[in-house]
Amino acid sequence: MHSFVNKPGDSIARSLAGMAACYPNLLRVHFDPDFVQRAQPGRAGKVVVITGSGSGHEPLPTGYVGLGMLDAACPGPIFTSPTPDQLLAATHAVEQGAGVVYIVKNYAGAVFNSEICTEELSREGIRARKVLVNDDVAIPEISNRRGLGAAPIVIRIAGAAAEAGRPLEEVVAVSVRAAENARSMGFATNIETLPRSIHALPLGDHTVELGVGIHGEPGVEQQVEGAEEIVERLMQPIVDDLPYRSGDRVLLLVSGLGGTPPLELFLFFQHIYEFLESRGIVVQRRLVGNYLTSLGRGGCTVTLLRLDDELLGLWDAPIHTPTLHW
Amino acid sequence: MAQEITLGQLRRWLILYADRIIAEEEQLTRLDAAIGDADHGVNMRRGLEKVRERLLDEETQYADVGAFFRSIAMTLISAVGGAAGPLYGTFFLRAATSPHNGERVDLPQFTRMLRFGLDGLQQRGKAHINDKTMVDTIQPAVEAMEAALASGQSLAVALAAAKQAARLGMEHTIEIRANKGRASYLGDRSIGHQDPGATSAYFLFETAVVALSTPVPKE
Numbered sequence: 205m206h207s208f209v210n211k212p213g214d215s216i217a218r219s220l221a222g223m224a225a226c227y228p229n230l231l232r233v234h235f236d237p238d239f240v241q242r243a244q245p246g247r248a249g250k251v252v253v254i255t256g257s258g259s260g261h262e263p264l265p266t267g268y269v270g271l272g273m274l275d276a277a278c279p280g281p282i283f284t285s286p287t288p289d290q291l292l293a294a295t296h297a298v299e300q301g302a303g304v305v306y307i308v309k310n311y312a313g314a315v316f317n318s319e320i321c322t323e324e325l326s327r328e329g330i331r332a333r334k335v336l337v338n339d340d341v342a343i344p345e346i347s348n349r350r351g352l353g354a355a356p357i358v359i360r361i362a363g364a365a366a367e368a369g370r371p372l373e374e375v376v377a378v379s380v381r382a383a384e385n386a387r388s389m390g391f392a393t394n395i396e397t398l399p400r401s402i403h404a405l406p407l408g409d410h411t412v413e414l415g416v417g418i419h420g421e422p423g424v425e426q427q428v429e430g431a432e433e434i435v436e437r438l439m440q441p442i443v444d445d446l447p448y449r450s451g452d453r454v455l456l457l458v459s460g461l462g463g464t465p466p467l468e469l470f471l472f473f474q475h476i477y478e479f480l481e482s483r484g485i486v487v488q489r490r491l492v493g494n495y496l497t498s499l500g501r502g503g504c505t506v507t508l509l510r511l512d513d514e515l516l517g518l519w520d521a522p523i524h525t526p527t528l529h530w
Numbered sequence: 531m532a533q534e535i536t537l538g539q540l541r542r543w544l545i546l547y548a549d550r551i552i553a554e555e556e557q558l559t560r561l562d563a564a565i566g567d568a569d570h571g572v573n574m575r576r577g578l579e580k581v582r583e584r585l586l587d588e589e590t591q592y593a594d595v596g597a598f599f600r601s602i603a604m605t606l607i608s609a610v611g612g613a614a615g616p617l618y619g620t621f622f623l624r625a626a627t628s629p630h631n632g633e634r635v636d637l638p639q640f641t642r643m644l645r646f647g648l649d650g651l652q653q654r655g656k657a658h659i660n661d662k663t664m665v666d667t668i669q670p671a672v673e674a675m676e677a678a679l680a681s682g683q684s685l686a687v688a689l690a691a692a693k694q695a696a697r698l699g700m701e702h703t704i705e706i707r708a709n710k711g712r713a714s715y716l717g718d719r720s721i722g723h724q725d726p727g728a729t730s731a732y733f734l735f736e737t738a739v740v741a742l743s744t745p746v747p748k749e
Contacts, residue, residue: 237608280611281569281573281576281611283567283569284569284573284611284612285611285612285613286611287607287608287609287610287611287615288607288608288616289607289608311613311712312613312655312710312711312712313611313612313613313614313615313616316613316615316616316617316620316654316655317607317611317615317616319616319654320607320616320619320620342715343715348714348715350715417712417715419567419712420567420568421567421712421715421716422716
């Protein structure tokens with residue numbers, strides 16, 4: 205059997221129920237409209253942070269609900285952004301009077317749906333702001349760039365700032381600064397597996413796709429001999445884009461797309477670490493694992509966040525979610 | 531022939547449109563698979579099945595044409611998802627705010643409704659003509675309606691002109707490069723493929739000809 209989710213029915217709802225059952229002390233799930241909220245509501249009067257995302261990218265968004273990150277998350281159908289009624293229901297469930305920040309990956313559907321939601325909230329007198337995540341350097345025009353690994357990072361920064369009791373505009377400002385200092389790119393080692401296979405032919409033995417999206421969007425096929433070569437072609441565009449310079453301090457996130465084992469992710473991490481070290485870029489914080497996936501696709505995305513003392517402090521603040529906790 | 535469109539005809543229009551979308555799900559998916567993420571067919575079917583269900587329910591009553599379009603919009607926004615849901619939703623939501631005669635619209639009013647819808651769609655999506663989106667179908671269709679209206683044509687002629695312009699606009703998306711949406715990630719590789727959104731939008735104007743220019747039997 206190839207997969208259990210590529211058919212109609214209630215597989216996403218069952219998965220959400222399973223997640224809530226797995227983390228009874230952390231999560232509560234609500235159905236129709238679907239959203240997940242913290243089991244223990246956030247401190248009274250805090251700004252709330254919410255994100256929506258198509259399903260298939262787990263642990264984004266539901267695995268990031270909890271202290272120091274999200275107040276609520278809205279999963280859509282597979283690879284399809286959630287609808288405004290989900291975002292509105294989640295907002296009404298958790299909002300505390302101090303306003304709401306939506307972290308939105310830059311995809312047309314996610315942007316439009318969050319706009320419709322914020323327009324409705326402004327009619328209701330609830331202050332709502334949108335922070336756009338568009339970190340994928342594989343897309344030349346910045347306004348068109350997709351949201352990749354910067355999504356969980358920006359959510360974390362927003363969540364930590366909200367937890368610290370900062371007002372809405374400050375939470376937005378620091379989240380925007382995190383988004384502006386983050387760059388990513390991904391590659392895939394195999395074709396998209398689900399849900400509606402887009403590629404007709406599998407990739408050859410020495411072929412990867414560079415610059416892929418997380419919904420099976422194709423990249424550019426490249427012939428490579430090994431991990432070191434992939435890393436070189438992946439990291440140079442990322443480093444050149446911001447650019448990240450010698451002496452910069454960074455957070456490095458290496459996230460598998462869901463079909464690459466930890467053994468390989470650490471192999472990539474080591475090559476990436478050496479690449480950055482040789483350029484004088486200081487890796488101050490790092491994460492390796494499945495943090496933003498594309499169902500079961502092979503490959504990974506790499507994200508750099510340029511750190512300063514404020515961003516580092518927010519990153520290090522206490523956090524307790526199913527996925528991240530310290 | 532009547533030069534007004536009734537609520538019953540509008541209802542029949544959206545039912546026919548839903549039938550067409552449901553029948554074309556695979557084609558829409560195939561088009562989207564080539565340049566997008568292959569979910570346009572399934573998303574549109576999910577939304578239009580909901581629309582169809584509501585419209586076929588004899589209990590569902592609409593106060594007027596505005597309320598009708600608002601109801602269609604809210605169903606599409608909550609049930610389609612992705613980018614198409616809010617875009618089609620905004621189109622009908624904005625059309626609903628244009629003047630009408632209660633349970634009827636005349637040709638000038640209906641044309642203005644479509645223009646309002648198009649303006650709303652463009653404000654939401656920031657797409658222009660030749661960006662390879664549904665605007666490439668809807669804008670020429672609305673312009674054709676406006677031209678037909680200006681030259682004193684009948685409702686049937688205006689709708690036929692809109693359909694023809696919509697078809698040409700849809701087919702023109704094959705030749706152009708995508709500047710909006712997920713297809714834009716492909717750059718020049720998007721050339722040679724018909725846009726799925728432009729295609730689903732074409733069915734609106736195709737089904738409008740029969741649904742809106744002939745009387746509804748039971749009315």
